[in-house]
Amino acid sequence: MLVLAVDTATPAVTAGLVHLSPADDANARPVITTLAARVKVDARAHAEVLTPQILECLTEAGVAREDLDAVVVGIGPGPFTGLRVGMATAAAFADALDLPVYGVSSLDAIAADAAPEQREAGELLVVTDARRREVYWARYLNGERVAGPDVIRAAEVPADNAVAIAGSAAHVDFFDLPVLPSETPSPAGLVRVAADALVSGAPPEPLVPLYLRRPDAVENSFRTLDRSGA
The missing domain is CATH 3.30.420.40 (ATPase, nucleotide binding domain)
Incomplete structure (x- = not known):
């Protein structure tokens, strides 16, 4: 196909x-x-x-x-x-x-590009640029979305149990998490x-x-x- x-x-x-x-x-x-x-x-x-x-x-x-x-x-x-x-x-x-x-x-598409071993390691946080100093975000566990999507200031995103992050290169550094190479x-x-x-x-x-x-x-x-x- x-x-x-x-x-x-x-x-x-x-x-x-x-x-x-x-x-x-x-x-x-x-x-x-x-x-x-x-x-x-x-x-x-x-x-x-x-x-x-x-x-x-x-x-x-x-x-x-x-x-x-x-x-x-x-x-x-x-x-x-x-x-x-x-x-x-x-x-x-x-x-x-x-x-x-x-x-x-x-956001699901960015999460889908995460390495298979990451899906088994714990929750993944994905963020993209929403402008106005905000981000779109969602969290994933074992490849399934468990929170979000939503739009909010980066400092207010509930990272909770996330053990890694993917998404906008300009925003992932706001979080103290390992960064996966999946930006868009x-x-x-x-x-x-x-x-x-x-x-x-x-x-x-x-x-x-x-x-x-x-x-x-x-x-x-x-x-x-x-x-x-x-």
């Missing part, structure tokens, strides 16, 4: 082509192979670079659009403007090619989160962005109304 994976929930613009094969053993995980990937860290360039990245990946892998079997997209949490670029692009590709599109948590959602991580649904052919849920707070433009409009007395 050939899967297009994209994510724009962080300052990184990510696109990739991933081959997914069912596991031979009922107790094993599906086999995930990244055929091509593009990652550009630029919080202001999501709209400009995502589609060219997708086309570059198709060319590098020697894959035609018609060869794709599914699309997976990170649904956040993330800032409004960047997040909607990835979701709209994924939905457009899926609609044009009559493909299922699966939305997954971007990878194409393989995104597909890994959706692997069971992809392999089983389960129908995807509707795409719903995970903002965790109102877009800035909406909040500003409320402030304007408040000042006017309306």
Whole structure:
């Protein structure tokens, strides 16, 4: 199965082509192979670079659009403007090619890239940049989310029993925890989160962005109304 994976929930613009094969053993995980990937860290360039990245990946892998079997997209949490670029692009590709599109948590995708031995060692904390001096966060145990997602100041994140951290390089140092080299959602991580649904052919849920707070433009409009007395 050939899967297009994209994510724009962080300052990184990510696109990739991933081959997914069912596991031979009922107790094993599906086999995930990244055929091509593009990652550009630029919080202001999501709209400009995502589609060219997708086309570059198709060319590098020697894959035609018609060869794709599914699309997976990170649904956040993330800032409004960047997040909607990835979701709209994924939905457009899926609609044009009559493909299922699966939305997954971007934090879950980062956690999925953690080393298997870490999953057995204890809780993993994942944080990404939420701007306004805040972070999006969630905690994981044995690969399953046990707390979050939420958005809060880094100093207020309940690390609790976490024994390691992954995510935004600009924020992991706020925590006195060993840092794993998984900063942003990878194409393989995104597909890994959706692997069971992809392999089983389960129908995807509707795409719903995970903002965790109102877009800035909406909040500003409320402030304007408040000042006017309306």
